[in-house]
Amino acid sequence: MNDRKTSNMVTRSMGEGILLSLIVGAVFLYMANTYGYIKPIPEWRAGLQFGAALFFLLVGLGATYGIYQSYRVKRRLELMRETLLMWEKGSPSRELPELGADEIGRLGEQLGRIGRKWEEQVSSLQRLSTNNAQLAEQARISAIVEERQRLARELHDAVSQQLFAISMTATAVGRTLEKDFAKAQRQVALIEEMSAVAQSEMRALLLHLRPVYLEGKHLEQGLRELIKELQVKVPIEIDFEMDSGIRLVKGIENHLFRIMQEAMSNTLRHAKATKMEIRIQQRSGLLRVMIRDNGIGFELDDKKQASYGLSTMQERINEIGGAIQYITAPGKGTRIEISVPVMNEESGRNENDG
Template sequence: MIWRSMGESILLSLFLFGTVVYVLNYYGYIRPFTDWKEGITISLLLIGIVAVLGGAYGYWSSSRTKRRLEMLQDAMLHLEKGNLSKLVPDLGQDEIGRIGEQLGRISTRWEEQVSSLQRLSTNNAELAEKARLSAVVEERQRLARELHDAVSQQLFAISMTATAVGRTLDKDFERAKRQIALIEEMSSVAQSEMRALLLHLRPVHLEGKRLSQGLMDLLQELQAKVPIDIAWDMDDGIRLPKGIEDHLFRIVQEALSNTLRHSKANQMELKLHRPLDSVRLSIRDNGVGFELDETKHASYGIQSMKERVNEIGGSIQFVTAPGKGTRIEIRVPILTEEGGETSDGDNQSPIGG
């Protein structure tokens, strides 16, 4: 840049010098040289002086411009690296100076945007933490209500019936036998309620596990604690967005809890597959079934499952009737490949069936 500027300045200086000499000679202000040697010497001397002055000016001007451009480039590099504390210096009042002022305004605007994004990120983290704590408190309150409404009432009834057995055992043996049978039935119901509540005490999220692995662990744990045959058929390679996996996991928890509480089933089957652009979840038991009416929606957790399916844009269908068992069919469309590629192989692991 410097050499080019010096060359341009020298050429411009020589051009202006030649123009001035021509004009002065044209109007007779320059006398002819008496000696050609003297003329050549003076001409070369003047040309040399003009060339040196032009080169010096070109060097000074280009050095000043280069220094200002380097300062501007340095500020841009710091801005590119995210160092917003680097201030753009005053570069004068010309075009370079105005570019520097614009860059300074861009830097200030960028710093404001970054500060706003960081505040937003902090607020989101705080809201997420509050939502998590709120969910924990709400879940504890719900479990406390269910313990009071279901298990504690069953235990109180068992206690009262046991007291009555002690009083009637000698007087009416047949009545005492019926009371003992009632105690056994109430104990079984209370045990089912406790198992269902313990199922809800599992983590709300999958804790880094894949959905298939989390469901498999859940089913194996349930099968070890409850006298029920459980079979599952799942695509082990399914990868889904985290939000969808968490909702499906909670839906399965809710369905299993309802089965333990209400269905009196001794067989259960779960299927999880991903055909093309959707994921399909099927849960079936051979229990007593129920009537699909508004009164049953709350007691069987149907509304809760519907809300979760709606939140992930899916559809849910209940197929049931008294004495015919219950089947829940869920389909969720997958619009992105965020969850990864689908595995072609199935991992079929029936247990106890």
């Protein structure tokens, strides 16, 4: 589609250039003939040859000029498009280059002003997030109570129901064991399956029995402790890598910690995965987080967004001016990609911008 649009633009520019050169040539010939600078050509064949040569010369010049103009316009539009793509990926530090003084240049200046305002808003969001983290510390007791109430509801809704079903099925096994041994075997298999589900639910809930905040630790330290605790309880392989030297404001660290905690919980409760991969990198003022598992995946719909806490994760990432993307399908595992612009608290600019 882009190649077709580019071809159309080049063709249109060539046509406009040829038309312009023919008009200029015709005006020039008319003026030269009017003031006697051109002598009549007695031979009609020689006149025809001269006219054809002049025509093709003008067409060639017009086509060359049109191609040159289309290349200039295309190059400036590509620079604008590359910058807008970087903005879309969450890197507002990329500034539009100088695009000239024509309409495209003025459009670039206006987009540059919009980009600077957006960068200021992202910086304000992150400072606000840090302030919110400090205020939330004062409300820590109420947050813990609320978390315990939520866990109690999940225990009742998920684990308690599973245990009740296991109890009822176990009672049925005792009644059918002597009458129908095959049916009793199926009931025992069902009990094993329900026990595994209940165990996964319990592990996920235990994962949430963590401090509400990182309690003075940096993100890497908190995540490594969380992963270590998880691997003690769950037979899952976790490959974790984080660039050294990453230092984030407290508001971003708290939100990222809770987002990754929720992602791990989802993997335990729903994915049936045996391996998880976590990568955290910082490049050119942009923090990138990738979380991937080899589980069963799922269809991304409104019901799953509610039950998997995806909307909560989206809200948290919005609060720090980032972007999050879910890539999943049944049987294909799940991949979560997060990008957050890393701002300097004092200047409001990206940390790597200097």
